[in-house]
Amino acid sequence: MRFRYLRDPVFLLFTGLYVLGRALRNFGVHHPLFDGYFNDVLCAGVWVPVTVAGLRRVGIRRHDLAPTALETVLCLGVWAIMYKVIFPQTPRLAGHTVADPADVTAYALGGLIAIVAWRWLYAPTAEDLAPNAPRQA
Amino acid sequence: MDFLGSAGVNGLWWSASGSALLFAAVVLIESMRQPAASTKSPPLPPWLDATLAVVGIVVAAVVVGFIMAFHHAIQHGH
Numbered sequence: 001m002r003f004r005y006l007r008d009p010v011f012l013l014f015t016g017l018y019v020l021g022r023a024l025r026n027f028g029v030h031h032p033l034f035d036g037y038f039n040d041v042l043c044a045g046v047w048v049p050v051t052v053a054g055l056r057r058v059g060i061r062r063h064d065l066a067p068t069a070l071e072t073v074l075c076l077g078v079w080a081i082m083y084k085v086i087f088p089q090t091p092r093l094a095g096h097t098v099a100d101p102a103d104v105t106a107y108a109l110g111g112l113i114a115i116v117a118w119r120w121l122y123a124p125t126a127e128d129l130a131p132n133a134p135r136q137a
Numbered sequence: 138m139d140f141l142g143s144a145g146v147n148g149l150w151w152s153a154s155g156s157a158l159l160f161a162a163v164v165l166i167e168s169m170r171q172p173a174a175s176t177k178s179p180p181l182p183p184w185l186d187a188t189l190a191v192v193g194i195v196v197a198a199v200v201v202g203f204i205m206a207f208h209h210a211i212q213h214g215h
Contacts, residue, residue, distance in 0.1 A: 058164045060190070060197070074195055075194065077198075079198060079201075079205070082206070096209060
């Protein structure tokens with residue numbers, strides 16, 4: 001089954017939860033669920049599909065399978081270094097990013113949830129496994 | 138490890154521009170090798186293919202990371 005990129009259910013669900021959290025916060029509603037590490041857990045499900053969609057668009061990604069563990073881990077690793085090591089030491093962004101190792105755990109948890117969901121959603125069907133099934137490319 | 142901090146905002150812009158340029162370079166390499174594949178020329182060695190894929194993902198992640206940062210900065214009125 002082809003990955004649906006920006007129409008992927010995980011991307012849509014995580015983006016919807018992010019928008020809901022922001023809207024509630026804008027209306028002054030604070031709930032423990034939407035504070036703290038909530039956005040960090042959503043990060044992989046929202047931004048990994050955007051990244052692989054960009055890679056597919058420019059031709060670096062040559063398949064339409066769900067994001068692989070390597071793609072997800074590399075993206076989260078880069079973002080963890082940017083947001084938890086480099087940006088907290090950058091004057092302009094220091095007030096907005098915090099070098100909190102627990103955020104990286106939240107990234108990893110969100111990444112794990114997204115990977116498991118993609119494995120489940122895009123598991124090959126019997127039709128895909130047939131010897132004369134068309135290749136996804 | 139103050140290579141961005143000491144340069145401040147200019148450092149951020151240079152890093153973002155550098156990542157975008159590196160990403161463009163990877164895209165260019167990929168686009169150059171696509172015609173070669175269609176004319177049945179020898180494929181790239183597997184290690185180079187894998188390296189290009191990893192570099193592409195890492196640079197794309199850096200570019201997206203900067204997009205996230207600018208989105209965050211705009212939201213907070215900077």
